Amino acid sequence: xxxxxxxxxxxxxRVRQYERSARxxxxxxxxxxVDNTEFKCCGNPIRNTDNKTFVLMAARNLxxxxxxxxxxxxxxxxxxxxxxxxxxxMKQDSELQEEVNxxxxxxxxxxxxxxxxxxxxxxxxxxxxxxDLKEKIxxxxxxxxxxxxxxxxxxxxxxxxxxxxxxxxxxxDELVSATGAQSIDWPLKLECCGAPLLGVNDTLSMNLTEKKxxxxxxxxxxxxxxxxxxxxxxxxxxxxxxxxRPKTSNPLLSIVFPQLLGLSxxxxxxxxxxxRHMLDIGGIASFxx
Amino acid sequence: MFYRIxxxxxxxxxxxxxxxxxxxxxxxxLGIHDPSITTSTRFSAALKGLFAVLFSQKVVTLVRxxxxxxxxxxxxxxxxxxxxxxxxxxxxxxxxxxxxxxxDKIITTSLFNAYYLRLNPFLIVxxxxxxxxxxxxxxxxxILKVPRLKTSAMDHYVIILLGIIMISGIATESTKLTxxxxxxxxxxxxxxxxLLGLAYLPFSKMFHVxxxxxxxxxxxxxxxxxDPVNVMTRQVMELDACTHCGTCSNRCSVAxxxxxxxxxxxxxxxxxxxxxxxxxxxNIGTQGLAAIQQGIYLCTxxxxxxxxxxxxxxxxxxxxNVREELIQRGHPVSLMLTPFSFYRGLHxxxxxxxxxxxxxxxxxxxxxxxFGVPDKTADVIPLTSANRDFKKSAGLSTLAGTYSxxxxxxxxxxxxPVVGNYEHPEEQLDLLPHQIIRSVGLGLKDLAIGxxxxxxxxxCYQCQEHCPQGVKxxxxxxxxxxxxxxxxxxPAGKQGMR
Numbered sequence: 066x067x068x069x070x071x072x073x074x075x076x077x078x079r080v081r082q083y084e085r086s087a088r089x090x091x092x093x094x095x096x097x098x099v100d101n102t103e104f105k106c107c108g109n110p111i112r113n114t115d116n117k118t119f120v121l122m123a124a125r126n127l128x129x130x131x132x133x134x135x136x137x138x139x140x141x142x143x144x145x146x147x148x149x150x151x152x153x154x155m156k157q158d159s160e161l162q163e164e165v166n167x168x169x170x171x172x173x174x175x176x177x178x179x180x181x182x183x184x185x186x187x188x189x190x191x192x193x194x195x196x197d198l199k200e201k202i203x204x205x206x207x208x209x210x211x212x213x214x215x216x217x218x219x220x221x222x223x224x225x226x227x228x229x230x231x232x233x234x235x236x237x238d239e240l241v242s243a244t245g246a247q248s249i250d251w252p253l254k255l256e257c258c259g260a261p262l263l264g265v266n267d268t269l270s271m272n273l274t275e276k277k278x279x280x281x282x283x284x285x286x287x288x289x290x291x292x293x294x295x296x297x298x299x300x301x302x303x304x305x306x307x308x309x310r311p312k313t314s315n316p317l318l319s320i321v322f323p324q325l326l327g328l329s330x331x332x333x334x335x336x337x338x339x340x341r342h343m344l345d346i347g348g349i350a351s352f353x354x
Numbered sequence: 355m356f357y358r359i360x361x362x363x364x365x366x367x368x369x370x371x372x373x374x375x376x377x378x379x380x381x382x383x384l385g386i387h388d389p390s391i392t393t394s395t396r397f398s399a400a401l402k403g404l405f406a407v408l409f410s411q412k413v414v415t416l417v418r419x420x421x422x423x424x425x426x427x428x429x430x431x432x433x434x435x436x437x438x439x440x441x442x443x444x445x446x447x448x449x450x451x452x453x454x455x456x457x458d459k460i461i462t463t464s465l466f467n468a469y470y471l472r473l474n475p476f477l478i479v480x481x482x483x484x485x486x487x488x489x490x491x492x493x494x495x496x497i498l499k500v501p502r503l504k505t506s507a508m509d510h511y512v513i514i515l516l517g518i519i520m521i522s523g524i525a526t527e528s529t530k531l532t533x534x535x536x537x538x539x540x541x542x543x544x545x546x547x548x549l550l551g552l553a554y555l556p557f558s559k560m561f562h563v564x565x566x567x568x569x570x571x572x573x574x575x576x577x578x579x580x581d582p583v584n585v586m587t588r589q590v591m592e593l594d595a596c597t598h599c600g601t602c603s604n605r606c607s608v609a610x611x612x613x614x615x616x617x618x619x620x621x622x623x624x625x626x627x628x629x630x631x632x633x634x635x636x637n638i639g640t641q642g643l644a645a646i647q648q649g650i651y652l653c654t655x656x657x658x659x660x661x662x663x664x665x666x667x668x669x670x671x672x673x674x675n676v677r678e679e680l681i682q683r684g685h686p687v688s689l690m691l692t693p694f695s696f697y698r699g700l701h702x703x704x705x706x707x708x709x710x711x712x713x714x715x716x717x718x719x720x721x722x723x724x725f726g727v728p729d730k731t732a733d734v735i736p737l738t739s740a741n742r743d744f745k746k747s748a749g750l751s752t753l754a755g756t757y758s759x760x761x762x763x764x765x766x767x768x769x770x771p772v773v774g775n776y777e778h779p780e781e782q783l784d785l786l787p788h789q790i791i792r793s794v795g796l797g798l799k800d801l802a803i804g805x806x807x808x809x810x811x812x813x814c815y816q817c818q819e820h821c822p823q824g825v826k827x828x829x830x831x832x833x834x835x836x837x838x839x840x841x842x843x844x845p846a847g848k849q850g851m852r
Contacts, residue, residue, distance in 0.1 A: 074607050074656035106607040106654050110693040112813070112832055114839040118614040125610050143693075158751070168613050172501050221815035222828070231819050256771050257814035264699025265691050265714065266810050272775055273812075295696070302700060 066192060068138035068183065069130045070098040071148070073294070074106055076140055080294035082338025086323035087140055087185060089336045093201060094193055098138060103129050109147035109218075117164075123151030124165045127182070128174040136181040138188055142293035146218025146226055148182045153225045184219055186292050186322065187228060190236045198243050203331045205245025209352035211325070212286035213237045213248050214277070214300070216293040217257050240322065241290055244329040245354065251284040253277050260295040263303060271307050274299050278317045288349060289319035297321055305343045318346045328353060357545060364549035371556030379591040382633045385675030386682070386709065387586055399583040403576075412575045419574040419666075424567045429664045433601060436490065443487030444516070447480045451523075456548065474527060481524040488517055502609050503600040504624060512559045518547045562597045562665065569595035570666035589675060590633055592667040596626045602659035602669060608652055619649020622659045622669060629676065643685050644843070650677045651689040655697040678705065681713040686720035688839045691809045718809060721838050725784055725804030741797025754830045757794045759823040764788045766817035766827045772810050783807040787817050787827055794830065803838040811835075 076084050091098055108122030127148060130137045139145040155162040156178050166175050189198060215234055223231035234255070238248035259273035278300070281289060291297050300319035308316045319342075327337040328350060334340070339347060380396045407416070422428045427445070431438040455477055491513060495505050522544035529537040555561055569592050576588060602622035603609050611620050618624040628646055632638065638646065650673060659669040677698075681687050689695075690713060702710050767786040773779045779786060784805035785793065793801035808831055817827040 074654035078655075078657040105610055106656070110654060110696075111608075111611065111652070113692040113835045114688060115611075115615065116832060116836050118611050121614050122608070122610045154753075157753070171613070217812070217814040217816075221819045222826075223819060255816075257812045257816075259812070260696065261693055261812045261814075262810065264693075264695025264697070264702070267699060267702065269772065269775060269810060270699070273771060276775075298700065306703065 066095070066188075067097040067099065067135060068188070069101055069104075069133050069135040071104055071107075071126065071130075071137050071139045071141075071144060073139075073141040073144040075294040075298070080297050080321070082324065082341035083140055083294055083297065083321045085336065085338040085341075086321060086327050086332075089332050090323045090327050090330065093330055093332065094189075094198075096188065096193070099133065099135060101129055101133060107141075107144040107147040108151060109143045112147070117161075119147070120151045120154055120161065121165050121168055123148050124155060124176045125169060125172075125174060127152055127180050128169055128176040131177055131180045132174065136183055138183050138185055140185050140292070141295070142184065142216035142219040143295055145182065145184045145228075149226050152176075152178065152180070152182060184228060184292070186219075186237060186240060189240055189326075195239055195243050198240070198326075202244060202329045204353050205329050206325075206352050207245055207354045209246045209349070210249050210285055210287045211241050211246045211290045212251050212281040212284065212288070213241055213254065214258060214289055214291045214296055214319075215255060216291065216296050219293070220255065237290075237292070237322075241325065244325055246325065246329075246352070249284055249286055251281050251286065253280040258291075258296040258299040260299040260303075263299065270299075271303065274303060275307060278304065282317050286317065287352070288346075289317060290322055290325055291319055292322045302343045308344075316344055318342075318344055318349070320346055320349060325349075360546070360549050364553040367553035368555060371553070375556045375561065375594060378634070379587055379594070382590045384586060384589050384629075384633055384672075384679065386678045386705075387582075391583055391586075396583055396587050399581050400587055403581060403584045407575050415574050416571055419570055420567070423570045423574075423666065427664070429570075429666065433662060433664065437494070437599075440487050440490035440494065443483050443490070447484035447487065450480050451477070451484070478524050478527050481520050481527075485517070485520045485524075488513060488520070500600065500604060502603050502612060502621060504598075504603070504618070504621065506598060506627060508559045509598060515547065515551050515554070515558075519544065519551060522547060559597055561594055565591065565595040566597065566665040573666040573668050576668075585671070586675075588668075589672050592665075592672060593626065593630045593633055595665045595667055596623075596630070597665060598623055598627060599664060601662045601664055602626075605658040605662040607654050607656040607658055611652055615648075615652075617645050617649055619646045620652050621649075622673075625649055625673075629672075640685060643680070643683060647680050647683075647685060647687045648689060650680055651687055651694055653677075653694065674701070678709070682709060684716070686716045686842070687713065688717055688721055688842055690714055690717040691721065718806065721809060721842055722784070722804050722806055724800045724841075725806075726800065727784070735796065735798065737796060741799075743797075744799040744802070745794070745797045751833065753826050754833045756823075756825045757791050757830055760788070760791045760795060760821075760825050761823060762788055762792060763822060765820050765822060766791070766825075769816045769820045771814065771816065772807070772812060783810060787831075790834070791825060791827060791830065794834070803834045803841070808835050808838065 072084055088098070104126050106122055107126060108119035111122065112119045127137070137148065139148060155165060155176060162176065162178075169175055215229075215237055219226055219228045220231050220234060223229075228234075229236040232255075241248040253276065256277055257273060258277065259270040262270035262273075264270075278289075289300055291300065297319060300317075304316050304319075324337045324339060324346075328334075334347070334350070339350075377393075380393045380400070407413070427438060427441060430441055455474075494500060495503065495509065495513075522540050525540045526537060526544050529540060551560070555563075569588075572588055572591070576584070600623045603624070606620075606622055609621055612618070619628060625646070632646075653673060655670065655673075657670055660667070663669060681690070695714070698705075698710075764786075765788075767773050767788045770787055773783065773786055776782045785801065785807050787807065790802060790805060790807060811828070811831050813828055813832070815828045818825070818829065821827055
């Protein structure tokens with residue numbers, strides 16, 4: 066099993082623990098990942114203002130992976146949704162595809178549509194499988210309640226992303242349960258984390274974040290679990306920003322999934338980047354059996 | 355006699371140029387700053403910082419950086435071996451020639467008593483090495499065609515001048531024994547070219563022989579806790595340390611956007627060129643301002659340029675600072691209403707709340723200024739031919755064309771978390787999602803592309819997923835936002851894939 070690893074812009078500089086723990090976990094599971102320093106922005110941030118540029122930016126990455134002859138493994142859910150969407154648009158609209166390819170040709174690239182874009186969680190679930198995954202778990206969690214946060218751009222639009230059932234997703238919960246933790250059902254589970262509006266409408270963005278946090282807490286969650294750098298930053302750095310306001314004390318911590326999985330597989334704190342969070346999540350290890 | 359005068363004149367220009375340029379580091383300002391800070395405050399702060407470093411353990415860092423990054427140029431080697439080889443050929447040969455040949459009276463003769471050769475093969479060999487370095491530089495710029503590597507007039511001058519000095523120098527050495535006349539003529543060219551190079555140095559790209567080492571050293575010892583006054587001085591200095599090598603643009607995460615938007619300022623190397631000029635003059639036309647604002651805001655803050663810069667320039671902090679200055683200039687930046695704002699949002703606590711909020715508000719007002727809901731009691735919305743024109747010209751893709759399937763069940767508005775966040779959503783958002791879709795159906799352009807709802811859309815796709823009629827609500831919103839930006843940016847006229 067071998068993939069071209071797509072990290073995007075945020076993970077290598079702001080959510081390094083996600084990359085580090087994902088690599089550690091994949092290594093233990095025998096999944097090979099190849100880095101490509103030529104990968105650039107997926108195009109997601111420019112979708113609001115310029116659709117064609119968005120498709121071009123995404124297509125260049127897709128074409129690079131095709132050139133490597135590898136399928137892509139994406140860690141960020143926004144990158145994932147964006148790459149999926151661009152591939153979908155080009156497959157539907159051959160004129161657009163040609164227009165984009167004419168620009169890519171200057172760099173000797175071409176999008177043919179052969180590359181498969183996969184999310185990290187999806188690879189764990191479908192290619193490794195829950196049964197095999199459980200075999201690697203030597204130190205399962207016990208008595209911890211986890212609120213899974215799916216991430217919008219992986220889940221929806223489902224006809225494009227084909228990640229999981231968009232209304233009643235199970236993939237992420239089953240992965241979390243495999244570590245011995247209990248994945249709880251919570252009312253706002255499928256809602257957005259608020260990150261897309263940070264810097265645009267902060268009150269709205271933080272309101273949405275706080276609502277989700279309060280809901281998860283009220284449902285009894287000990288910790289949030291995510292698999293997207295934007296969601297993680299929103300629940301970590303941004304929560305810390307709002308937590309410094311008197312209204313919200315007692316933060317609800319968030320962990321990226323490969324850290325949770327890694328701990329249960331017996332990988333050390335350092336290799337999982339557990340100290341890299343803004344809010345201290347060191348306490349989570351106390352739930353290990 | 356003539357050459358003696360020429361030498362002193364060149365030295366004088368060089369010296370004055372040096373003082374002028376270095377004083378500029380303390381005179382010019384960049385980014386949001388306290389206007390009460392004077393040049394002398396900055397100069398003394400720099401001296402204080404310098405002494406604090408020299409008498410601390412950081413000296414070890416300085417020595418390491420000087421050896422590894424300045425002399426050995428490991429930062430270039432890491433990125434590109436051919437470039438390192440090219441630069442080493444030029445750098446090592448140039449230093450060798452400068453010390454043993456140009457300054458031979460001072461250095462070489464004092465070291466070697468018998469130093470006097472009619473024909474010096476070392477000079478010719480070194481000259482040829484340097485020329486081969488230049489040949490690689492030409493090959494990289496003009497034959498290899500590194501994608502998006504821009505060549506400016508300055509890059510030409512430097513290569514031409516170095517070329518002339520080397521060729522004439524080699525020719526001088528080789529004609530020494532054969533023809534006195536030729537020798538004299540070529541020697542004249544050689545000397546004049548050298549003096550020109552010397553006089554021009556502080557104003558040319560070659561100034562980097564002094565500034566790039568300074569940038570590497572300074573950035574190695576400065577950090578988040580450094581005096582903000584010194585940070586500003588450093589940032590002005592860094593503009594002189596940039597050699598326009600293009601590494602940043604090559605690594606830039608969004609450089610690909612340039613292939614479609616054709617705004618050179620998207621490329622960090624071209625922004626640096628702009629800033630060199632901007633820092634001294636500060637006046638730019640509206641169109642120039644719009645272009646540089648777009649260029650500097652179209653950035654994911656991925657840090658790659660900073661990590662890659664062979665001159666060690668802290669581009670991350672430079673962009674953040676200059677971006678703030680530029681977006682405060684009144685002209686609305688539509689990119690502010692996109693996820694490109696995430697990084698700024700993350701760092702809002704470092705900014706003054708009013709300075710932080712004003713440009714966001716401006717962008718939002720500019721994009722929604724045409725919006726106006728007709729008086730519900732009095733007006734009948736006229737469905738004129740203009741409405742049909744909008745629907746036709748809107749360029750809505752086949753995907754977005756699904757708006758016509760809407761039967762106004764309002765499911766989209768019901769599931770929308772943004773709508774759900776407000777008690778009176780219409781007051782905050784102007785229109786609800788289903789109303790926008792209906793506006794498109796009726797061809798009401800100002801309503802369809804003008805509401806705040808579009809810009810407060812999370813793009814979470816809940817509406818689209820839950821539409822029983824298969825209307826691509828979120829995708830339509832994306833297209834409407836594209837249209838609104840197009841209308842707003844049209845005067846700047848920079849759209850389209852070329």
